[in-house]
Amino acid sequence: MNILACMFQGGGNVPLIVPILQELAARGHRVRVMAGPGVRHSRLPISASLLQRISDIGAELVRFDEPEVHPFDEGRYSERPLIASWTPASFRSPQREARTAVWAPAWSRNVADELRREKADVVVADFVLLGALVAAEAARIPSVALMHTIYPWPVAGGPPYGPGYAPKAGLSGFCRDVIGRAIVDRLWIRNALSPLNSARLLSGLQAVRSPLQQYGTAARVLVLVSPAFDWPAPRFPANVRHVGTPEDRSGPIKPSEDWLTEGTGPLVVVSLSTLDQGQSGTLRKILAALADLPVRALVTLGPALEAGQFEPPANVRLVDFVPHDLVLPNAHALVTQCGIGTVTKSLRHGVPMVCLPLVGDQHDNAARVAARHAGIRLPANAGCGDIRSAIMRVLQDESFQQGALALRSAMLSDGAPAHQAADQIEQAARSLDGDRSG
Incomplete structure (x- = not known):
């Protein structure tokens, strides 16, 4: 045709x-x-x-x-x-x-x-x-x-x-x-x-x-x-x-990346939008929330943000890009704005989320995540304390992972x-x- x-x-x-x-x-x-x-x-x-x-x-x-x-x-x-x-x-x-x-x-x-x-x-x-x-x-x-x-x-x-x-x-x-x-x-x-x-x-x-x-x-x-x-x-x-949701597998990781072996504690991935949607202030609050948690965190900045804008704590690594399909199998939680592609990839790996929606369909995606108990939804103006508490809840309460795994099983039938x-x-x-x- x-x-x-x-x-x-x-x-x-x-x-x-x-x-x-x-x-x-x-x-x-x-x-x-x-x-x-x-x-x-x-x-x-x-x-x-x-x-x-x-x-x-x-x-x-x-x-x-x-x-x-x-x-x-x-x-x-x-x-x-x-x-x-x-x-x-x-x-x-x-x-x-x-x-x-x-x-x-x-x-x-x-x-x-x-x-x-x-x-x-x-x-x-x-x-x-x-x-x-x-x-x-x-x-x-x-x-x-x-x-x-x-x-x-x-x-x-x-x-x-x-x-x-x-x-x-x-x-x-x-x-x-x-x-x-x-x-x-x-x-x-x-x-x-x-x-x-x-x-x-x-x-x-x-x-x-x-x-x-x-x-x-x-x-x-x-x-x-x-x-x-x-x-x-x-x-x-x-x-x-x-x-x-179709899978996009472009952009292989560089062989020299060794972030999976660095640090101790559960891995928290932070992945916000690839476009500039005013997320820099949100990311600063996320970094402050992660600073005193017993976790190691990986933040993917994408083309919208530059590492020089931020001062990451010792347990956080900033990178421009890491394929989700490579990092999410090792992740215990994802902090996200809730774009549908990122949400779907997280659910495909059974990873629960902390949702901080800002624009577009992100609020509706976050509502669906929270309703299926696959994560926690916070308002865009949530403070560091609320973000910190939500991350710890998602990590410690196994029911959130069970909710994400239940959605994963249902989505496999697609x-x-x-x-x-x-x-x-x-x-x-x-x-x-x-x-x-x-």
Whole structure:
């Protein structure tokens, strides 16, 4: 098959999507990848490492023409709060994420141009790129959206996305969730509907009443999360499939690393975001919390942080990068912001967590970890004492490891997530009318 894949420069989305494209290429399909810059407020440029990864998996890079004026600067689509100038603090993540729809016209134009240059059997797009789904719909080509998060759209019977709510029984839980889902709906309509409909009208399609309707046009919406981890919902849309979180095994450790033999005591791994999400202050509190604990700790800084910013205590080692699959089998606890890729890797090794979520889906991921007793969730402003106590609780209370191991066992039934995703993409491409019943 001829597959056109669309993705943008981000953090956690890249290592979850690339293994799927690699699996498709390994099956003999021709994979063309349109890679664009970051669509969030960070405005990340396309990195050399992303371009290299596209080349390494045997895919072909195709051109993305960036608009002359950045969509955030264009002035046509300003960010709109829930009411007047106010949005509840716990729902600001959905508001910021809805704003990424300002890229819809640029992506619909680029994908349409590429499809005119050369047809594709299926368009596979990061779910954030609504414009790519618009172009596929206009060209009458099946599309597949790759959702690198827990399922975020309002579903009857489930908590709303954003605040990190756990399911709550009774009338109060019902009212909380109905109001929360209505808030998410309104934020998406206020921030994403206008640019999405601009892209649709320019593509010759009728306007929609809600941005979330665009996902109904996809043959598949693949949630890159285990169904054992996400909240169960009685009525997911018919085209939604949970396929599990693909494993990314890039970046081998240097042979000279000997951190596994250093120090005594249980190993605590600290792994925060690969992007700058304001985590430097959180890391300083974590380092202070670790200083007088009988543990040895390894902190992976990633590209967002520099070792010179911090003064680690004697029992802590700072490194730029260590593959999670190498270090987590030896770890007794993980301290994390709760990106879905890091959480999944921790659970695959049965390692309990201390969760300090900051942005995006991290609050909702942390809620799921805590609800399954696979770790402890703390607020972003937690002090050193609270962090220290949480680390010791996770290390000393075996029930947290049992909770993590229980999730690990349930997630093993997912099989190989990249393989499952590739199967679903093949099915979608072979359904000439985009049938969603496969």
